[in-house]
Amino acid sequence: MLITLWLRLGAFLGKTLLWLLGLGLLGWALLMAWSTWQHRGPVSAEELIPDGEAAMTQDIIQTAVRIVDQHRESTRYLRDAHAKAHGCVKAEVQVLPDLATELRQGVFSEPGKTWQAMMRLSNGNAYPQFDSIRDARGMAIKLFDVPGKQLLSDRQGHSEQDFVMFNHPNFFVSDVAEYRQNVAAQADGKKAMAFFPGWDPRTWQVRHLFIALATLSPAPASPTQTTYFSVSPYKFGDANAKFRVMPDPDSCPVYALPTQNQNLPNFLRSALNQQLSTDRVPACFVLQIQRQDAGKYMPIEDTSIEWSESDAPFETVARIKLPAQDFDTPALNLQCDNLSFNPWFGLEAHRPIGGINRLRKAVYEAISDYRHSRNAEQ
Ligand code: HEM
Known part of the structure; x- marks a missing residue:
């Protein structure tokens, strides 16, 4: 029974x-x-600015300042995002010598030209944490001595072109309105509400939750061994484009990185240091752009959409080399901490476009000014 x-x-x-x-x-x-x-498709090839974006941006800045205040490390104010650097390394960015004529735009106008640059490699989290914790990994590049008018009126004394990326092709929100809703929920400790703001299933952002989970990925073996994406679009001369930086080991001497102890908190810094400083082997990447075809679903105003490579392939425009070097010294690390990278530092030919980039213009400026002024007071 x-x-x-x-x-x-x-x-x-x-x-x-x-x-x-x-x-x-x-x-x-x-x-x-x-x-x-x-x-x-098809989509607009122009920016479409929704009503109320400026007010939402101000709200987001208040939240970001709150996060910076919460996360200050002993006496220093850190970045609101990508607070932990694995290092700032010198880089050489060489425009392809045989670059096709229609790809000769902005800093890529002169085939064969080599730009001296600085590259900051980072973890995405707002608070420095163990490298083994799942996270996005950032890459920011600054080209020096770039002639021409800078996009921001208060940067006219500078001559730089920045490229700011992380190692996932799309973003966990579409636009400024969704970003505001999401970060406000997170800052209030209501994590579930970040993607499920109400009972109405039409407001649930299941796809975006999956993007967020995928963005927080296990660490690569080294910051030189993962691909970094612009995520958001930019002008590329008259075209609209996204870009990425991908490892290109074939352009550098053969190198096998010895296995790092991933239990150490900063093993990504150790990996970078081992290759460039101890073993004195350079690291190589290619810089590629993907031009928008507005006949396909390649929107400007929705960063949650990865532009498909079958709709528009990536095309190499430059090669990047990190020469062997000693970058891990207290003086260079402090200099690195004090640098500001911003997708808006650069030329009109590479103007950031789309809602998330318009938001970044205001937020990076506000947060960078805030932490620099607080650090100057110390
Ligand atoms: C398109 C997606 C995005 C990418 C690829 C990206 C990437 C990065 C990277 C790599 C850094 C570190 C730069 C460095 O090394 O100094 C950074 C910093 C920062 N990001 Fe983003 N980010 C994105 C979107 C956003 C958004 C939407 C916000 C907020 C509205 C934001 C806020 C910040 C802030 C405040 C910093 C620190 C700036 C500083 O203090 O210098 N990011 N971002």
Whole structure:
């Protein structure tokens, strides 16, 4: 009797589980079909600025200042994002000597030209933490001695072109409104509300939650061994484009990085130091751009959408070399901490476009000024 009861219960639980699995798969398939249907071309080749964006931006700045205040490390104010650097390293960025004519734009106008540059490699978190913790990894590059008018009126004395990236191709929010909602929920400690703001399922951002989870990925073996994406779009002369920086080991001497102890908090810095400083082997990358085809679903105003490579391939415009060097000294590390990288530091030919970039213009400036002024008071 008891055995029959157990067998029936087991069969019932098994069937229920199968049903739930089937329903889950059906739900997933419907979600995918809905998403594919929603995300079809064509799109605008121009920026479309929604009403109320400026007010939302001011709100976000207040939240960002709150985060910086919460995360100050003993006496120093750190960046609001990408606070921990693995190092700032000297880089050489060489425009392809045989670059196609239509790709000769802005700092890539002169084939064969080599720019001296600085590259900051970082973890994405607002607070310095162990490198083994899942996180986005950042790369920021600053080209020096770039002639021409700078985009920001108060940067006219400077001559730089920055490229700011992290190692995931799309962002966990689409636009400024969603960003405000998301960070406000997170800053208030209501993490679930960041992606599920209300009871109405139409407000749930399941796809964006998956992007956020995928962005927080395990650490690469070294900061030189992962691909970094602009995520948001930029002008590229008259075209619109995204860019990425990808490891290009074939352009450098063969090198096998000795296995690092990933239990050490800063093993990504150690990996960089081992290659460039101890073993004195350079690291190589290619810088590539992906031009928008507005006939395809390649939107400017939605950073959650990865532009498909089958719609528009990436094209190499420059090679980047990190020469062997000693970068890990107290003086150079302090200098690194005091540098500011900003997608808006640069030329009109590479103007950042789209809502998330318009937001970054205001936020990076406000936060960078805030931490520099607080640090100057110390
Ligand atoms: C398109 C997506 C984004 C990418 C690829 C990106 C990437 C980065 C990287 C790599 C850094 C570190 C720069 C450095 O090494 O100094 C950084 C810093 C920063 N990011 Fe972003 N970010 C993105 C979006 C945003 C957004 C939407 C915000 C906020 C509105 C934001 C706020 C900041 C701030 C405040 C800093 C620190 C600036 C400083 O104090 O110098 N980022 N970002």
